[in-house]
Amino acid sequence: MYDLIVIGAGPAGLSAALTAYEKGLKKILVVERDKEMGGILNQCIHNGFGLHLFKEELTGPEFAGKFIEKIKETNIEIMLDTMVLKLDENKNIYILNTKGYQKLSAKAIILAMGCRERxxxxxxxxxxxxxxxxxxxxxxxxxxxxxxxxxxxxxxxxxxxxxxxxxxxxxxxxxxxxxxxxxxxxxxxxxxxxxxxxxxxxxxxxxxxxxxxxxxxxxxxxxxxxxxxxxxxxxxxxxxxxxxxxxxxxxxGLIPENELSKEANITIDQRTKGPVVYENMETSVEGIFCCGNVVQVHDLADNVALEAKKAALAACKYVLNERTFEREIKVEVNKPISYTVPQKIHLPIDEKLIDISFRTNKILGKCVIKVVNSSGEVICKYPREYVIPAELEKINIPVSLIKDEKNNITIFIEED
Ligand SMILES: Cc1cc2nc3c(=O)[nH]c(=O)nc-3n(C[C@H](O)[C@H](O)[C@H](O)COP(=O)(O)OP(=O)(O)OC[C@H]3O[C@@H](n4cnc5c(N)ncnc54)[C@H](O)[C@@H]3O)c2cc1C
Structure with missing residues (x-):
């Protein structure tokens, strides 16, 4: 039995596996269907990667290489040329490679399968x-x-x-x-x-x-x-x-790759085509987390790697039985916001801020993003010079402002 199995060795999977290792999980396996680690980054030989995370401009393979080098210094097990054919709710995966068909089990799973092209x-x-x-x-x-x-x-x-x-x-x-x-x-x-x-x-x-x-x-x-x-x-x-x-x-367009998630009865958001997730990137199935393009189409690999850290930290807490939350609230949206990630928030939680990302389906000029609680009070505002569908928008909501909320918060945008 593994502590953690990560499906996919793109930037999401690699960053998640490394974070879990750094946080002390002992038996970690990464399964990748390709012959090498790196995911889609291996074909992105242009630069433009890493500006946020590494403060330098890298090509896709260089960006992936930073993670791959570190992984090689650990005892994280990597299975290449291995396809995960099935995942179930009990955190078993069924894999196929040159050694044949095998069932493997883990205490937690991180989905990092990326997306495919329309x-x-x-x-x-x-x-x-x-x-x-x-x-x-x-x-x-x-x-x-x-x-x-x-x-x-x-x-x-x-x-x-x-x-x-x-x-x-x-x-x-x-x-x-x-x-x-x-x-x-x-x-x-x-x-x-x-x-x-x-x-x-x-x-x-x-x-x-x-x-x-x-x-x-x-x-x-x-x-x-x-x-x-x-x-x-x-x-x-x-x-x-x-x-x-x-x-x-x-x-x-791209479509998050969620055939495995659907088989495991993970709830899929029809708007993102990715799993419905909580603020810690946990799916509707306890102990199965996800990150990167399998959740929603990201613009930047840097953000994928950061989101993966969050999923890995939550998976570690799950494995080590350190979870504290008691209830959940929903994140609702009004048009022109198309969706949010996460769609749900656990409470109470230790974190000070909750990151929420979303896209709009329309270009807006100067505007204010507002968050209201279920009593209709505006609890935070985020002014923007513009918002466009092509760019993933992000806000951070202080947990102190929603800690007593019982139902939902709603995010909307008002044009100036
Ligand atoms: C053409 C292109 C250009 C881009 N340019 C930039 C850029 O300039 N700057 C930037 O920051 N970002 C860029 N991005 C975005 C960035 O590359 C992605 O956001 C990022 O690679 C997504 O990472 P991921 O790990 O979620 O998915 P991926 O990199 O797609 O990795 C997913 C991995 O999962 C594996 N997998 C899937 N299903 C299975 C299975 N069943 N069994 C085993 N393995 C499986 C896949 O083989 C793959 O290796 C670009 C993306 C593309 C496609």
Whole structure:
């Protein structure tokens, strides 16, 4: 029996395992289906990682390397090339690797399986089904890890960060990126990526546009039709633009990887597609915690690693029987806030502050984020110059302000 099993060796899993080790858990196992540790960071060879956590700008592999080096100095057991096929509520995992099928058990589990990309089918783009259509992350892996060029004349559908980063990457490799097409009136990517990956290379961003047809010649993409959409996302007649290209990259969102969580009867939040969590990153199943992109899509690996520490500290307390809480309250939201993480808070707790993150589904200018208690009193306010859907928003609520709350708190935003 392990003290802790961590599923996934991306930045979330590695940071969680190290924290649990530093806090004194003795028997820790990390299970990873890939042949090496590092998760998605291994294919992110651009810089921009580590500014918050390590105060230096690192590439993805360098950022992962910082954790991997430390892990190697510990007795944390790492099982690579091993797929977790099943997880149950009793904290058993069922794994498959070259040694066969095995059941392993732990006192606590941390889920750190990351997320996967939304594919073409998920948005049902019409057109021919020829070669040359990739998800941006798959193209990134082919280029950065396997050394393949994926195309020469590229159109990117969706302006998520992976697509933006691939626009720059493919340009640097000599491809011509002709357009980035985004159905929303705002970009889904970080502002720094719009600047550094599109504007700096004069790549046009078509907001409120989508691909309405993909044409193939000899079974390879040869042209896309891009159309403008109205506020209800209906295509506008006679707005079509034809772009000749041989490659379409899809950067249309990520979905937390929760097949294992669902099998273990962990409650999933339909808004985040990740587990419903408490402030300590515990799921609805006692002793199963989660962190990183399996919970919600994060912008920065630094925040993933920090969240993982929180999950690991809570898992240690669980294993060592040091929990104190007696009741729970809910975190509710009003539009345009789409969701929060955590969705629930245990009380009483030792921590002084509770971190709450959320996204909005609309761009707001100068505004104030407010938190009200169940009696309708505003208990804290957080002014912002702007709030945008692409950036994960964070607030810290002092626990002293909610310690007597019995039901729920609600977070909303008022524009100035
Ligand atoms: C293209 C791209 C560019 C990015 N650029 C930046 C950037 O510039 N700066 C920045 O700070 N952040 C960036 N990010 C975000 C950052 O990389 C992610 O937030 C972070 O890697 C998420 O970490 P994670 O550990 O939750 O997931 P992942 O890194 O995805 O790791 C999850 C791991 O779990 C494993 N796994 C999943 N299921 C199983 C299973 N059943 N059995 C065994 N193992 C399993 C996977 O193989 C994987 O190794 C980028 C992300 C992407 C995709």
């Amino acid at each position: 594919t073409r089918g998920a948005i049902a783009t019409p057109g021919d089904r020829g070669a040359g259509v990739y998800t941006a992350g798959a193209a990134q892996r082919y280029m950065n890890m396997d050394g393949y060029s994926v195309g020469n004349k590229v159109v990117i559908l969706g302006s998520g960060d992976i697509g933006l980063i691939m626009a720059r990457r493919m340009t640097l490799e000599g491809a011509k990126v002709l357009a980035c097409v985004e159905i929303n009136p705002y970009s889904a990517g970080l502002r720094r990526n719009i600047k550094q990956c599109l504007e700096d290379f004069n790549i046009p961003l078509y907001l409120s546009h989508t691909i309405t047809d993909i044409k193939c010649t000899n079974n390879r993409v040869s042209k896309v039709i891009v159309s403008k959409v109205d506020e209800a996302y209906n295509t506008i007649k006679d707005s079509e633009i034809e772009i000749e290209c041989d490659t379409v990259l899809l950067s249309i």
